Amino acid sequence: MKSSLSRRGFAKVLSAGAAYAALNPSFAMATPALRLVSSPTLVRLNSNENPYGPSPLAVKAMTDAFSLAWRYPDEHEGMLVAALAKLNGVSTDQILLGSGSSEVLKVAAAAFTGPGKKLLVGHPTFEAILAYAAVAGAEVVKTNLTSDYAHDLPKMLAEKSVGLVYICNPNNPTASITPKDQLRAFLSKAPAQTIVLVDEAYHHYVESNDYESVIPLIAQYPNLMVARTFSKIYSMAGLRCGYCVARPELIQRMRAQQAWDSVNIMAMVAASASLQDGAQVEQGRRHNTEVKNYVYSALDKSGYKYIPSHANFMMIDLRREVRPVIGAMSDRNVQVGRVFPAMPNFMRVTVGTRPQMEAFVSAFRAVMS
Known part of the structure; x- marks a missing residue:
């Protein structure tokens, strides 16, 4: 029938x-x-x-893109990367898309940790990157949070042979922040060969004056990277779209660890549309x-x-x-x-x-x- x-x-x-x-x-x-x-x-x-x-604009964009499902997402990737670069005041070669920010964490662990290159994290924090670093053969060092649930950055600074420092800010599972002055002081003292990844998945929810995004500091610190996601404020957790902002040389090292076309076209058009919904x-x-x-x-x-x-x-x-x-x-x-x-x-x-x-x-x- x-x-x-x-x-x-x-x-x-x-x-x-x-x-x-x-x-x-x-x-x-x-x-x-x-x-x-x-x-x-x-x-x-x-x-x-x-x-x-998701934004109604994102829902419409996905519906309009149904007929494009047969195509690889290269064109839409370029459009989204350009929009994110403009939003964050960086060049397009400083943006890496990921299948959620979890993929950003995965390729960062693959690129910057391994035998002799520790992963250093707060404790407790979002656990995914710990598992990824373990697969890479890296030692994972956990530093307890402070009494007010901030990252203990002075103690973390004392750790040696660190390939990657992961700072989730705001932190998951505590929903606490590490104050901006402490983070700036840490970045000014961190060894140049140690990569610092700040996960800002919950950035948009913060209303405290003690917090700031560190994306503008990437221009000052070549070893700094920031992960963002469309899963939280943009309500796209099931679509899997995130991104990283970093210097071009770090982006290239991460891209080498990533599967081709890992972000699907529906996620890309929804993300691009969400950015237009002020x-x-x-x-x-x-x-x-x-x-x-x-x-x-x-x-x-x-x-x-x-x-x-x-x-x-x-x-x-x-x-x-x-x-x-x-x-x-x-x-x-x-x-x-x-x-x-x-x-x-x-x-x-x-x-x-x-x-x-x-x-x-x-x-x-x-x-x-």
């Missing part, structure tokens, strides 16, 4: 539905066709995802702050402390082992972050929409009572 819905008609329906869902998360939460695998009653707060969805970043930051303050207030009333968050997630001090609480929350259809062995009494929670966080607060109070 021949379908009465043409391919063009299907694309229009899909575009309209996806765009509406992006603007109305509650619709996506209630629509199995859009959610695909998750229960409509499940509150997913475990992966630091942005629940508001309101998305500001709206995303505002929504995140408003909902985060609601959760802060609920935790304060219940007597629970938390690490002040500079990202779209937070760490809550439960004053008891977190593992059973994670399970109990899941039993109430609220998924929260995994156990972090360095912080066994803390629970990481994504900042979702207001209805999602109301459901979290309700489940949390029931579990902890």
